[in-house]
Amino acid sequence: MTASFTLTPVEKGIMRCIHTSKFSHEDVRSLANFLADYHGKLLIDLSETTSEDCAKQLKQFRPMMPTAAIIGVDLDPAALEIPDSYYVHEVRHFQSEEQALAWLREQ
Amino acid sequence: MDTQNAIDVFIKETGSQVAAELEACTRCGMCAEACHFYQATGVPEYAPVWKFELLRKAHEQRFTLGGKIKLALGIDKPVNEEDLKEWSSYVYHACTVCNRCALVCPMGIDIGHLIAGVRTGLSAAGFVPKDLEDSVQKQIDEGSPLGVTDEVYGQRIDFVDDEWEVDIPVDKEGADTLVIFSSIEIMKFPQDLAAITKILNAAGENWTVSTKAREVVNFGFFDGNPEHKKLILKRVLDGAKEMGVKKIVVTECGHAYDALRWSSYNLVDVPKDLEITHIVGLIGEYLESGRIKLKEKAFNEGTITFHDACKIQRTGGHIKEPRMVMDILAPDSFKEMTPNKEQNFCCGGGGGVIVIKDADPLRYAAFELKMDQIKEVGADTVVMACANCRLQFVDCVGHFNLDLKVAGLSQMVADALEV
Numbered sequence: 001m002t003a004s005f006t007l008t009p010v011e012k013g014i015m016r017c018i019h020t021s022k023f024s025h026e027d028v029r030s031l032a033n034f035l036a037d038y039h040g041k042l043l044i045d046l047s048e049t050t051s052e053d054c055a056k057q058l059k060q061f062r063p064m065m066p067t068a069a070i071i072g073v074d075l076d077p078a079a080l081e082i083p084d085s086y087y088v089h090e091v092r093h094f095q096s097e098e099q100a101l102a103w104l105r106e107q
Numbered sequence: 108m109d110t111q112n113a114i115d116v117f118i119k120e121t122g123s124q125v126a127a128e129l130e131a132c133t134r135c136g137m138c139a140e141a142c143h144f145y146q147a148t149g150v151p152e153y154a155p156v157w158k159f160e161l162l163r164k165a166h167e168q169r170f171t172l173g174g175k176i177k178l179a180l181g182i183d184k185p186v187n188e189e190d191l192k193e194w195s196s197y198v199y200h201a202c203t204v205c206n207r208c209a210l211v212c213p214m215g216i217d218i219g220h221l222i223a224g225v226r227t228g229l230s231a232a233g234f235v236p237k238d239l240e241d242s243v244q245k246q247i248d249e250g251s252p253l254g255v256t257d258e259v260y261g262q263r264i265d266f267v268d269d270e271w272e273v274d275i276p277v278d279k280e281g282a283d284t285l286v287i288f289s290s291i292e293i294m295k296f297p298q299d300l301a302a303i304t305k306i307l308n309a310a311g312e313n314w315t316v317s318t319k320a321r322e323v324v325n326f327g328f329f330d331g332n333p334e335h336k337k338l339i340l341k342r343v344l345d346g347a348k349e350m351g352v353k354k355i356v357v358t359e360c361g362h363a364y365d366a367l368r369w370s371s372y373n374l375v376d377v378p379k380d381l382e383i384t385h386i387v388g389l390i391g392e393y394l395e396s397g398r399i400k401l402k403e404k405a406f407n408e409g410t411i412t413f414h415d416a417c418k419i420q421r422t423g424g425h426i427k428e429p430r431m432v433m434d435i436l437a438p439d440s441f442k443e444m445t446p447n448k449e450q451n452f453c454c455g456g457g458g459g460v461i462v463i464k465d466a467d468p469l470r471y472a473a474f475e476l477k478m479d480q481i482k483e484v485g486a487d488t489v490v491m492a493c494a495n496c497r498l499q500f501v502d503c504v505g506h507f508n509l510d511l512k513v514a515g516l517s518q519m520v521a522d523a524l525e526v
Binding site: 025028029032033036037039040059060063064066082083084085086087 | 263270297
């Protein structure tokens with residue numbers, strides 16, 4: 001069985017996470033473990049996911065995310081809202097990969 | 108800002124025991140060498156003895172002849188607003204109330220308690236750093252400093268139930284044990300909830316979580332306001348009373364354990380027969396009694412070390428249990444840091460320091476001592492049983508770009524359970 005997300009390096013300090021299909025329970029657990037261990041920044045590409053799965057998973061993964069830029073999907077900004085707190089990292093939505101990477105490099 | 112409020116609290120805090128401790132201090136400076144903030148920066152004002160100076164000064168000026176004469180002759184000045192502002196940075200930004208200083212004090216002074224008294228005075232006068240004050244207010248208003256409202260709590264429990272395929276009992280009638288997670292685990296490390304569920308279920312514990320007593324952290328212990336401490340403690344204890352449980356288990360949180368297990372008895376009514384323990388203590392009990400069994404040598408690769416949390420190991424005394432786990436899971440790969448156990452250095456993020464953005468440079472500086480310890484032992488994995496320490500480690504691993512895995516003890520135990 002193939003995982004529903006892939007992780008590939010973009011450049012030093014930034015990984016690309018592509019969400020490719022519906023999450024299984026195992027995928028969610030693997031991603032949660034990855035996020036607990038990962039200390040860099042993320043470029044999250046959601047171009048190959050369904051809006052329903054995307055909305056469901058984003059809400060739950062949002063508190064665990066490092067500084068991240070999301071591309072590849074039309075996103076309601078409310079999906080990324082989270083109560084402000086000291087443990088929360090900034091996550092933004094961008095229309096293009098170029099914009100997203102430019103922002104990530106500044107963080 | 109009301110300076111007199113602070114002075115009144117300093118005087119009130121100075122009961123016979125505190126007065127004796129203030130008089131007993133010889134200013135030997137040994138506490139300075141024990142403090143990670145002083146060691147990391149060399150700033151003399153970060154020495155613990157200096158951090159409780161306002162308490163001593165207020166006591167001296169109010170109760171001693173020498174203090175009164177110095178005031179009358181203008182040799183000394185009364186505590187003023189500038190003092191309070193200055194000390195706010197010493198006791199909130201550069202102190203995690205880890206109380207390592209008390210261990211080395213030749214006069215046996217409970218220095219952490221004195222510094223907490225300074226925080227109480229500063230809180231009464233309105234000198235709590237804003238970031239911390241906002242988090243405390245959030246806990247009072249919403250029940251959690253990290254935004255875990257009733258709705259969010261339910262959603263996170265459902266998330267863990269669904270995705271980790273466990274069954275967390277919620278408000279279960281007739282449960283013996285109430286398990287209360289910290290909001291750091293709920294929001295940042297939800298896998299901890301699943302791990303602890305697996306351990307408790309494997310042991311056959313009759314347990315529940317409560318939608319009323321759903322937050323174990325107590326930020327009142329960070330700002331120092333006794334009313335905040337009591338209010339938050341009462342929420343937990345009222346929930347426990349309502350459920351009729353015999354035991355409360357604090358999960359991977361340090362200060363919450365200190366608050367409930369040790370401090371609560373001096374602040375609120377704690378049911379007489381209610382047992383309060385930490386998940387690490389419970390894991391130790393389960394292992395000793397054979398209620399759970401772990402796969403031997405399950406993590407016996409690389410070099411693993413254990414970070415002793417100030418409030419769980421130094422204050423709480425749960426020193427042998429993590430070693431018991433390591434002896435089973437990593438008999439060859441486990442190596443102790445130096446210093447360790449009750450002498451271990453704080454991670455630098457406790458006592459509310461991690462909440463205060465302006466304290467970040469100090470927090471990172473203090474962590475450098477921890478980095479040295481880890482480097483010396485050559486560890487590639489560091490394990491701990493406090494989610495706040497873990498948050499500090501994860502943040503610092505990123506900040507310093509370290510090649511170090513940070514793990515929770517409960518997670519390791521759950522992953523190694525013999526089913």
